Amino acid sequence: MTIENTSPDAVRPQVSIHGLQKSFGGLRAVKHVDLNIYSGEVLAIVGDNGAGKSTLIKMLAGVVVPDEGEIQIRGEKVEINNPNDARELGIETLYQELGLVDTFNVPENIFLGRELTTTKFGVPVMDHKEMKRRTQELLERIDVQLPSLDRPVRSYSGGQRQAIAISRLLIEDVNLIIMDEPMAALGIDESSKVLRLITNLRDKGEAIVVISHNLDHVFSVADKVAVMKNGALVDVVSTDEVGHDELVTMIVSGKPHKRDQAPN
Template identity: 35%
Template sequence: MSKFYGNIKALQDVSLEVHAGEITCVLGDNGAGKSTLIKIISGLHRHDGGTFAVDGEERRLSSPREALDLGIATVYQDLAVVPLMPVWRNFFLGSEPTVGRGPFKRLDVATMRATTRRELLRMGIDLRDVDQPIGTLSGGERQCVAIARAIHFGAKVLVLDEPTAALGVKQSGVVLKYVAAARDAGLGVVLITHNPHHAYLVGDRFVLLKRGAMAGSHSRDAIGLDELTRQMAGGSELEQLSHELERGPAPDLTAPEDRRTAPA
């Protein structure tokens, strides 16, 4: 598919396949078109050319709600959480169950607490207390809560926008563990990242973008980490740059005596 903003080609003939129980990694530097691709998949923007099909049926999404109804859930870097609210409240944010009728209608807090605890444990996430503000969790824990929330609400496709970008090594490993758990639960996962090492740890397919166009598409058994990193870094362009930056022989700073004493 393609996407244009006036005369600017944000995406040009980009192809992507997402299968249940697989992780498709989309790699590229800033400005490669990753964000535009996310916005089209999540229903925020419409594509201008090409075909977008879900379960073989062509679609033209008009809103994120329509994408959610089709089972496409997107977890952005900012996670769309309210830091001062409890974990259970954030888990159900926008989809809170209620009890009672009319003026006696109220939030079903007991159900939300129990469901949040159960669903997080099912993903292997053992929080100290689901009543604690979600802002007190680490970045990796908040990412994991968002993943568990998407799975609970029936996602078939989970789109993750650079979930490890602002995390340390240990927390990145925790998040990747739960990304793999989502795959094992039968979801099709789209992992957006600029880190080929993280992508290769969990990915089944790799799509490389460069300036809005396809720079490569590979299955895991067709490419190694070194080659993926080389293509991600620019391949021949990086090799050319490395030659340009190579240090020549060190300059000889020991000038003849007459030069050192010569007047300026």
């Protein structure tokens, strides 16, 4: 089924997916999914275990290569054959294992894999001062407050570590931020801080996709929800147009939301 996630203001999607498919052997993990993702919006992807959520976002992240279909950024077809392609296209993904190095401090983690260097007596060395300066600038820009930047990141709380991992996605220009279960390991307080950071990034105009099993989180953070079942996209609904129970029904039944008018 083709369901268009159309925005009332008819702006061009930041990222669009057209007929994306992936099978693993005989199993069709993602079946012909069409989806639009807009700047300044949080799109949540929900569905039962094995619905195909992670496989879908892994195709955007270059971890899984689609069998069929097309991905476009602002209307231009892009080729994403590996994670590096995705990163170069400004598609940044946060996985559940945050990939922080516990013994490194905040700037060292933010710049992990893209360290800044300078030369001292003709020898290239890491530019700690500049990395710290740019880290401070970044954290200020996205309103993340940390007590200090110099401590090893293992000494921060779960929510602060999550914020550091999210900040890292933004050190370069991004087109799309993808998060797979970003609140999964966090307590209530920490979750609400991360949810606030996500809405804050949304308000600054980022396009954000969040996978979550927690529908309270989905309702508090998402503008739209894409429901998947057995690899297929069931429907895309606005969080204003459905309630908690209706969303659960869609996830379980795999039936689209009943509307007065058919979606166009």
